[in-house]
Amino acid sequence: MSTAExxxxxxxxxxxxxxEGHEEVVRELLPYVSSRIYEKDAAVLHHGDSATxxxxxxxxxxxxxxxxxxxxxxxxxxxxxxxxLGEAALFAHASYPYHxxxxxxxxxxxxxxxxxxxxxxxxxxxxxxxxxxxxxxxNGQAQLKLEQMSTMSAAQRLGCFLLRLCNTQxxxxxxxxxxxxxxxxxxxxxxxxxxxxxxxxxxxxxGITTQGxxxxxxxxxxxxxxxxxxxxxxxxxxxxxxx
Amino acid sequence: MSTAExxxxxxxxxxxxxxEGHEEVVRELLPYVSSRIYEKDAAVLHHGDSATxxxxxxxxxxxxxxxxxxxxxxxxxxxxxxxxLGEAALFAHASYPYHxxxxxxxxxxxxxxxxxxxxxxxxxxxxxxxxxxxxxxxNGQAQLKLEQMSTMSAAQRLGCFLLRLCNTQxxxxxxxxxxxxxxxxxxxxxxxxxxxxxxxxxxxxxGITTQGxxxxxxxxxxxxxxxxxxxxxxxxxxxxxxx
Numbered sequence: 001m002s003t004a005e006x007x008x009x010x011x012x013x014x015x016x017x018x019x020e021g022h023e024e025v026v027r028e029l030l031p032y033v034s035s036r037i038y039e040k041d042a043a044v045l046h047h048g049d050s051a052t053x054x055x056x057x058x059x060x061x062x063x064x065x066x067x068x069x070x071x072x073x074x075x076x077x078x079x080x081x082x083x084x085l086g087e088a089a090l091f092a093h094a095s096y097p098y099h100x101x102x103x104x105x106x107x108x109x110x111x112x113x114x115x116x117x118x119x120x121x122x123x124x125x126x127x128x129x130x131x132x133x134x135x136x137x138x139n140g141q142a143q144l145k146l147e148q149m150s151t152m153s154a155a156q157r158l159g160c161f162l163l164r165l166c167n168t169q170x171x172x173x174x175x176x177x178x179x180x181x182x183x184x185x186x187x188x189x190x191x192x193x194x195x196x197x198x199x200x201x202x203x204x205x206x207g208i209t210t211q212g213x214x215x216x217x218x219x220x221x222x223x224x225x226x227x228x229x230x231x232x233x234x235x236x237x238x239x240x241x242x243x
Numbered sequence: 244m245s246t247a248e249x250x251x252x253x254x255x256x257x258x259x260x261x262x263e264g265h266e267e268v269v270r271e272l273l274p275y276v277s278s279r280i281y282e283k284d285a286a287v288l289h290h291g292d293s294a295t296x297x298x299x300x301x302x303x304x305x306x307x308x309x310x311x312x313x314x315x316x317x318x319x320x321x322x323x324x325x326x327x328l329g330e331a332a333l334f335a336h337a338s339y340p341y342h343x344x345x346x347x348x349x350x351x352x353x354x355x356x357x358x359x360x361x362x363x364x365x366x367x368x369x370x371x372x373x374x375x376x377x378x379x380x381x382n383g384q385a386q387l388k389l390e391q392m393s394t395m396s397a398a399q400r401l402g403c404f405l406l407r408l409c410n411t412q413x414x415x416x417x418x419x420x421x422x423x424x425x426x427x428x429x430x431x432x433x434x435x436x437x438x439x440x441x442x443x444x445x446x447x448x449x450g451i452t453t454q455g456x457x458x459x460x461x462x463x464x465x466x467x468x469x470x471x472x473x474x475x476x477x478x479x480x481x482x483x484x485x486x
Binding site: 047048066067068069070072074076087088090091095097121122125128129131132133135136138139140142143145146147149150151190228229230231232233234236 | 290291309310311312313315317319330331333334338340364365368371372374375376378379381382383385386388389390392393394433471472473474475476477479
């Protein structure tokens, strides 16, 4: 690990919600952390493999998929910068519950060995509390996605996906880079590619324009109004945290 | 709390996955645990209320629902004996993310005050590990349910619901009591009541007969074969744990 890489990882991890405010722990962790860079469409994790590392996306996008014995594939997650994957590594004898593939070239992931993170969880009560809260939040999001399949239109589901990428910015304009193929976003949102195209058209009057991999959200507050009226999390959603 | 009640709660909690093998902790907890009995359709928790207790179903059935601002209701959970609800109580300043209602009369719930369970989590590392694993498993199930909406037929989804109620019994016959109205099970499984009726018909040739609130599964192994071929958890699912 070069000095430049080292200081990049330190500053990234120190700002990550998992370790925020705990610089000493990041420094304790660092000697065990490794990084890997992937080309587009490279296999990162295999479903069923023993969960040997907890991963953090440093750069790029990762797709999480599962396959049924009769050959159907579903996309269960799209991870971008800062997202965690492989949380199974927190538990003894666990295996990864999905395949993971890089979606863009130069996707960079940090690997934290399972034994190291488990040791730290046992040592630091606050870390176990943060991880529990993170797993609880993850759970809430999966529940919400299930709910949205029945309460929201396709255009609203696309809108919610975009709002999450706007993070907690409460209003104003946001320019998003989403270098993920359309059919993958559609599958992730549980719709056909042609429904995604139609949904993009429906969002245009709200000031949302898509050009290639760039999506401009002209008025976040208008998008929020359109999406959140059909969501039971309205008022307590983490996309609203800054408002 | 009478002596009979006290020994009932002790034996129930000592056998619960949360406290199994930790009798001393159950005895430490007991003075703070209270129980409430509900009539059918009684409100147990309100969405948005401060999460003051962690709840365990001692007897009966509880429905978890959420409502969108524009008035749509979704059923996000059906809890039976032994199931936990209100896990938000594990986290400071959290509120319940759903409404909870009893579905049958004489539904009995145990309430563990939030402050007490949080104190125990901080005190006992193994408890925080078990809770983390439980939240992780909960997460996996929500993901799986999402997946099943696209990979499974309605009859297979109903079959999976029944398999879970058979618990980990790997084969043989099982007689299930499900005193929950049909339209509620249908809504929980993301289908219309008439689709549920059709699905029940489709499961008949596999030896599954429904009469009122009683469902007989004649050959669990046949049902498993029918359901699990379309599930990516096949081979590592907790309904198979005993096989």
